[in-house]
Amino acid sequence: MPTDSATRGQQALRSANRALLLSVLREGPASRAALARATRLSSTTVSSLVAELAGAGVVEVGDGAAGTGAGRTGRPGRLVRLAPDRGVVMGLDLSYDGVRGAVGDLDHRVLAEAERLFPRLPEADEEDLGPLGGLVAEVVAEAVAAAGVPVERLARVVVGVPGVVDPLTASAVSTRAPWWSGVTVSKVIGEALGRELPVSVENDADLLTVGEAQHGAARGMGDVLGLDASSGVGLGLLLDGRLHRGFRGGAGEIGHVQVVEGGGFCVCGNRGCLETVASLDHVLGELRPVHGERAGTREDLERLVSSGDRAAVRAVSDAGALIGKVVADACTLLAPQAVVVSGSLAAGGPVLCEAVRTAVARHTTPRSGHPVQVLQNSLGDRAVVLGALALAAEDATTS
Numbered sequence: 001m002p003t004d005s006a007t008r009g010q011q012a013l014r015s016a017n018r019a020l021l022l023s024v025l026r027e028g029p030a031s032r033a034a035l036a037r038a039t040r041l042s043s044t045t046v047s048s049l050v051a052e053l054a055g056a057g058v059v060e061v062g063d064g065a066a067g068t069g070a071g072r073t074g075r076p077g078r079l080v081r082l083a084p085d086r087g088v089v090m091g092l093d094l095s096y097d098g099v100r101g102a103v104g105d106l107d108h109r110v111l112a113e114a115e116r117l118f119p120r121l122p123e124a125d126e127e128d129l130g131p132l133g134g135l136v137a138e139v140v141a142e143a144v145a146a147a148g149v150p151v152e153r154l155a156r157v158v159v160g161v162p163g164v165v166d167p168l169t170a171s172a173v174s175t176r177a178p179w180w181s182g183v184t185v186s187k188v189i190g191e192a193l194g195r196e197l198p199v200s201v202e203n204d205a206d207l208l209t210v211g212e213a214q215h216g217a218a219r220g221m222g223d224v225l226g227l228d229a230s231s232g233v234g235l236g237l238l239l240d241g242r243l244h245r246g247f248r249g250g251a252g253e254i255g256h257v258q259v260v261e262g263g264g265f266c267v268c269g270n271r272g273c274l275e276t277v278a279s280l281d282h283v284l285g286e287l288r289p290v291h292g293e294r295a296g297t298r299e300d301l302e303r304l305v306s307s308g309d310r311a312a313v314r315a316v317s318d319a320g321a322l323i324g325k326v327v328a329d330a331c332t333l334l335a336p337q338a339v340v341v342s343g344s345l346a347a348g349g350p351v352l353c354e355a356v357r358t359a360v361a362r363h364t365t366p367r368s369g370h371p372v373q374v375l376q377n378s379l380g381d382r383a384v385v386l387g388a389l390a391l392a393a394e395d396a397t398t399s
């Protein structure tokens, strides 16, 4: 009788083998024998995986006549190919400032995007979604229609929320966006779609990291730390190509690393957390004596930084130095290929990224020939929704 961890290990191996096989099929149709050669898997494993994927409608096995076996000698191998109608997936970002949605296919092509932004944050004590539920429905309907696919072909939805997510219950257990807490996200999505389908909920910094690694600044990299420096400060951990969420979520919440002994109280109830001295709210508070109400929102900060305002640049740079020191420790622990710098504090110019880069260089020991690259994000506000889409495509083909 295998133990739980042995079972998980076998599932992970099978999942990796499935992903490998699908990556070969993306190059074009192939016989089982060719698949075994290309993947170096045994012919038994390949046959079993092909049967499983065919059963799930992900691949098709052509009959003899359908193959391009002309010129072959001996028994022609039947060709395995990706099914043309194997469904589409959706990513959603339920953010501080709005709802973003994207529809894509299982080959990571983005087919359509839609968004509805909030002019102002909704009331924090809102008990149900109210108009927000309507916005989710609008975004879903618009993205699906723009992609030109019937809703029935949606195979899976991945939703990003700003908060700690428990992967077992797929719910946000702690969030700075209180209007989403306590909401059964899968129910809202089901109502918006008019049908039930697999919905998973993920932390926004995690998805941002996947998005930048799939489509953005860290394209093609498998070991990436994605920094989201906004009202909260989080680090998404993409390690060896897989998200590291931690036991029941919460990995990478560096905003609550204690950096000031006996410092001010944090929303988490502790004192001296990184977020109390380096976050959007803190920076805006620092700028109040200089700019008053002209520095009240993230857009104000972006405008001030991009215009080179002396105080704004200094405040963001100082926050970057503090955040960068904690990121440097994470780099020492995890040895990533790159750090991608994102979030409201990174908007308006490279000030935050440069401060983090300096701090990482100062506080890490360079591994010869493998310095950590500290990169400015390239997807902006689309990173979370594109990461959600990428993860949905991955889940739909490998689970």
Ligand SMILES: [Zn+2]
Pocket (backbone or CB within 6 Å): 255, 256, 266, 267, 268, 269, 270, 273, 275
């Ligand atoms: Zn805290």
